[in-house]
Amino acid sequence: MSRAFGFSVKAQDGMARTGEIATPRGTIRTPAFMPVGTAATVKAMHPAAVKALGADVVLANTYHLMLRPGAERIAELGGLHRFMQWPHPILTDSGGFQVMSLSKLRKLDETGVTFQSHLDGARHLLTPERAVEVQSLLGSDIQMQFDECVRLPAPDAEVERAMRLSLRWAERSKKAFGAKPGHALFGIVQGGASPVLRIESAKALTQMEFEGTAIGGLAVGEPQPVMLAMIETVIPHIPEQKPRYLMGVGAPDDLIEAVARGLDMFDCVMPTRAGRHGLVYTRHGRLNLRNARHAQDPAPIDPQARGAAARAFSRAYLHHLVKSGEILGMMLLTEINLSYYQELMSDMRDAIAAGRFADFTAETKAEWARGEHAATT
Amino acid sequence: MSRAFGFSVKAQDGMARTGEIATPRGTIRTPAFMPVGTAATVKAMHPAAVKALGADVVLANTYHLMLRPGAERIAELGGLHRFMQWPHPILTDSGGFQVMSLSKLRKLDETGVTFQSHLDGARHLLTPERAVEVQSLLGSDIQMQFDECVRLPAPDAEVERAMRLSLRWAERSKKAFGAKPGHALFGIVQGGASPVLRIESAKALTQMEFEGTAIGGLAVGEPQPVMLAMIETVIPHIPEQKPRYLMGVGAPDDLIEAVARGLDMFDCVMPTRAGRHGLVYTRHGRLNLRNARHAQDPAPIDPQARGAAARAFSRAYLHHLVKSGEILGMMLLTEINLSYYQELMSDMRDAIAAGRFADFTAETKAEWARGEHAATT
Numbered sequence: 001m002s003r004a005f006g007f008s009v010k011a012q013d014g015m016a017r018t019g020e021i022a023t024p025r026g027t028i029r030t031p032a033f034m035p036v037g038t039a040a041t042v043k044a045m046h047p048a049a050v051k052a053l054g055a056d057v058v059l060a061n062t063y064h065l066m067l068r069p070g071a072e073r074i075a076e077l078g079g080l081h082r083f084m085q086w087p088h089p090i091l092t093d094s095g096g097f098q099v100m101s102l103s104k105l106r107k108l109d110e111t112g113v114t115f116q117s118h119l120d121g122a123r124h125l126l127t128p129e130r131a132v133e134v135q136s137l138l139g140s141d142i143q144m145q146f147d148e149c150v151r152l153p154a155p156d157a158e159v160e161r162a163m164r165l166s167l168r169w170a171e172r173s174k175k176a177f178g179a180k181p182g183h184a185l186f187g188i189v190q191g192g193a194s195p196v197l198r199i200e201s202a203k204a205l206t207q208m209e210f211e212g213t214a215i216g217g218l219a220v221g222e223p224q225p226v227m228l229a230m231i232e233t234v235i236p237h238i239p240e241q242k243p244r245y246l247m248g249v250g251a252p253d254d255l256i257e258a259v260a261r262g263l264d265m266f267d268c269v270m271p272t273r274a275g276r277h278g279l280v281y282t283r284h285g286r287l288n289l290r291n292a293r294h295a296q297d298p299a300p301i302d303p304q305a306r307g308a309a310a311r312a313f314s315r316a317y318l319h320h321l322v323k324s325g326e327i328l329g330m331m332l333l334t335e336i337n338l339s340y341y342q343e344l345m346s347d348m349r350d351a352i353a354a355g356r357f358a359d360f361t362a363e364t365k366a367e368w369a370r371g372e373h374a375a376t377t
Numbered sequence: 378m379s380r381a382f383g384f385s386v387k388a389q390d391g392m393a394r395t396g397e398i399a400t401p402r403g404t405i406r407t408p409a410f411m412p413v414g415t416a417a418t419v420k421a422m423h424p425a426a427v428k429a430l431g432a433d434v435v436l437a438n439t440y441h442l443m444l445r446p447g448a449e450r451i452a453e454l455g456g457l458h459r460f461m462q463w464p465h466p467i468l469t470d471s472g473g474f475q476v477m478s479l480s481k482l483r484k485l486d487e488t489g490v491t492f493q494s495h496l497d498g499a500r501h502l503l504t505p506e507r508a509v510e511v512q513s514l515l516g517s518d519i520q521m522q523f524d525e526c527v528r529l530p531a532p533d534a535e536v537e538r539a540m541r542l543s544l545r546w547a548e549r550s551k552k553a554f555g556a557k558p559g560h561a562l563f564g565i566v567q568g569g570a571s572p573v574l575r576i577e578s579a580k581a582l583t584q585m586e587f588e589g590t591a592i593g594g595l596a597v598g599e600p601q602p603v604m605l606a607m608i609e610t611v612i613p614h615i616p617e618q619k620p621r622y623l624m625g626v627g628a629p630d631d632l633i634e635a636v637a638r639g640l641d642m643f644d645c646v647m648p649t650r651a652g653r654h655g656l657v658y659t660r661h662g663r664l665n666l667r668n669a670r671h672a673q674d675p676a677p678i679d680p681q682a683r684g685a686a687a688r689a690f691s692r693a694y695l696h697h698l699v700k701s702g703e704i705l706g707m708m709l710l711t712e713i714n715l716s717y718y719q720e721l722m723s724d725m726r727d728a729i730a731a732g733r734f735a736d737f738t739a740e741t742k743a744e745w746a747r748g749e750h751a752a753t754t
Contacts, residue, residue: 040697044704069672069697077675083694276704295446298454317460320417320446327421327653327704 005141005184005211007243007264011353015235015262018352021243023141024182025081025089028056030243030264031352033255033345034091035338036272039064040074040084043272044327044334047086053307053335054342057089057141059267062134063098066124067117071137079139091267092140093247094131094173094188096147096166097216108148110165128172132185136177142184144214145173152192152220159192166190167204174208184211186245192217193226195233202237212243215263219249224257231261252281252344253368256361259348271341275334278322282310282340285368289333294319307339382518382561382588384620384641388730392612392639395729398620400518401559402458402466405433407620407641408729410632410722411468412715413649416441417451417461420649421704421711424463430684430712431719434466434518436644439511440475443501444494448514456516468644469517470624471508471550471565473524473543474593485525487542505549509562517560521591522550524565529597536569543567544581551585561588563622569594570603572610579614589620592640596626601634608638629658629721630745633738636725648718652711655699659687659717662745666710671696684716 007030009019021028035042035050037058042050050058060080065071074083081087096113099106103115103124112127131146147166150159170187177185187205191197205213215234218227231246238244245265246258255266271281278290282302287294297315305311309332321329344364351360384407386396398405412419412427414435419427427435437457442448451460458464473490476483480492480501489504508523524543527536547564554562564582568574582590592611595604608623615621622642623635632643648658655667659679664671674692682688686709698706721741728737 039701039703040694041703041705044708046705046708068701069693073673073693076673077691077693083691083697085689085694296450296453312462314454314460316446316450316454317417317462320460324416324445326416326418327707328418328423330704331421331423331708 003182005182007212007241009241011355013352013355013357014260016259016348016352016357017262017264018349019264021089021264023089023184025087025141026056028089028265029345029349031255031259031345031348032056032265033341034059034265034267035341036061036267036269037084037086037090038269039068040080042334042338044276044330045272045338047084049335050086050338051088053339054346055088055338057091058086059091059093060084060138060140061098062092062095062131062138063102063126065138066095066126066134067119067122071134075137075139081139089141090139091142091265092135092138092144094135094144094146095126096131096144097149097248099126100149100151110168112146113148128169129176132173132176136180140183142186142212143177145170145185145187145210147188147190147216149190149217150192152217152222154192156192156194159190159194160197163190163192163197163201167201170205170208170210174210186210186212186214186243188214188216188247189234189238190217193222193230195230198230198233199237202234206238210242212245212265213238214245214247216247218246219254219268224254227254228257228261231258231263235262252341253365255341255344256348256364259352260357260361271337272334275337276330278329278333280310280318280333280336280340282336283364283367285371287315287372289315289318289322289329291319301336305336305339306343307336309335310339380559382559384589384618386618388732390729390732390734391637393636393725393729393734394639394641395726396641398466398641400466400561402464402518403433405466405642406722406726408632408636408722408725409433409642410718411436411642411644412718413438413644413646414461414463414467415646416445417457419715421653421707422649422715424461426712427463427715428465430716431723432465432715434468435463436468436470437461437515437517438475439469439472439508439515440479440503442515443472443503443511444496444499448511452514452516458516466518467516468519468642469512469515469521471512471521471523472503473508473521474526474625476503477526477528487545489523490525505546506553509550509553513557519589520554520560520562522547522562522564522587524567524593526567526594527569529569529594529599531569533569533571536567536571537574540567540569540574540578544578547582547585547587551587563587563589563591563620565591565593565624566611566615567594570599570607572607575607575610576614579611583615587619589622589642590615591622591624593624595623596631596645601631604631605634605638608635608640612639629718630742632718632721633725633741636729637734637738648714649711652714653707655706655710657687657695657710657713657717659713660741660744662748664692664749666692666695666699666706668696678713682713682716683720684713686712687716
């Protein structure tokens, strides 16, 4: 394994590319989907199973972990990898997004954000320097700069103000991070749905020479075409030889479209959250296991799936578990979803390497469109 | 694997004995602990993991499954083994206990019990014949006769009436069961805390020649000495060459004391329920992971445990998961508890085979008594 952080593109097909991010904790095959391990656990999944399904890296949330059990606590216990028994790479966000969406009584100024914990009301201060410190205490392999996420819709002036503040915080984040061999800090492109602001943000971050570039503030409710247009706007202005990470995305279709436009990394709660609410993603689209039509169906979710859970258990059994509120239902559906997501990423990597990403996209979308009936009859 | 149901004692040490129950679905090593799989799932456990921890057989609940998803439904889907992906032996209770503790508007007469489902209020009738039919539809390997469980404390006359009714229901259960090669039906000794009634019940059931004998109506809140006295009263009056099953028991100490008195089979929700409530059973007694003293403790639950979960994860991490209400906390604690229970059963079998069950009992109790501090310092 590499002692340094690095990225190499192995093959390119149109704008889509496949490669490897090297870290001392292991290699991340790209395009990569990172399961979300909010509170130091990918919900309802044993960490060994997350790896077995094909994940090379998980995401953990700075905001949640700094509040409970605390970053200093995790550091004393040997860091987040040991704490959660995940010896592979971990990417951490900076807390910027969640401090805005979850905390109470926020007060934002140039320094940072003062807020009250949503758990116990305790007061905390998050600054670019503290966000880097927390991520370093956790032992994160890939850190994110501290940024301000504006709730959309917002006036243009507000989006612009937050984007500029995020650039100043990017500089402070980079200075605080310093040199950490084997570890990386990514900048985050902001600017809402404004091409002008997005380009300004992208150019300024590129000059700061982060180890990778994230695109933030998308997949927050806007239509997919807006998201894709923003990606196309940003990509020419961020480094080609460094990883590109689309934060918080997405549905399977979003992943394919973003990979087609040159993105390398993704995270999303969708597969895990859906699995706890009776929904599964498959080659034939999305199924709601709560639906009574599954109650007597002996068919598995997908007899051709690579993951065992999608092949072994009947839809009738999964329906029963979901209706009964059984924990095993959440476990199996989460497993099925994460397995499908990793299968999709693996297939995308293979298709890019084989120079047939456009064909793969067309085939995959056709299978989604054929849907359930083709699958079961 | 045997095509017939059978039981053989391999070694005896005092009254304690170790042996094997042969079934077409596999061998059950005794003394055996059966994890409870109420609604066709051992809660928070993947079925393959239940087997990997050492369970040869699980218990499923007739009452729950007849109400949801329904016995006929499970039969159409190929039976309970296929439904829950547990190809090994399954023991089912008869519904008698839960119809009394969970259902609404019960009406009991000589025929059986009419009741309303606690789920949707639908009316159902459970009789000895229907209880056998339901268990046969499920495909149960070891069925229980339908019996009446009296809520204790109860007047002697009430206990006596219910015991006699249960004997008549035992005959009807046996007749309904008929001959099912490779499958077994067990009678259930009732009679509360009355030695006279217990002996009458035991003798009458012995004459009916069931494939095994269960002792019911214990571990319902009475002090352990009362339970052990009833066991000692019953054992001389039930067949020695057939399995003896103590229903709904128990804590680790109950298991050792019952094995010492000749019991072969046990089931209890304790390890699984405790695991969902922050409690773990270990060689050094019981721990409450909610306790703040675990918050900074890097030690695992037990570095010498045979189960991986008790060795891999720190108490601090498990405390964090429990405090955060994370599903993984319930999964890991359930795994730790079931692993400990199976380890205890395995050690008891080895100790009996080696003729050192008394020493093993003394050593095990001494370890429990030394407790936590000896374990962590």
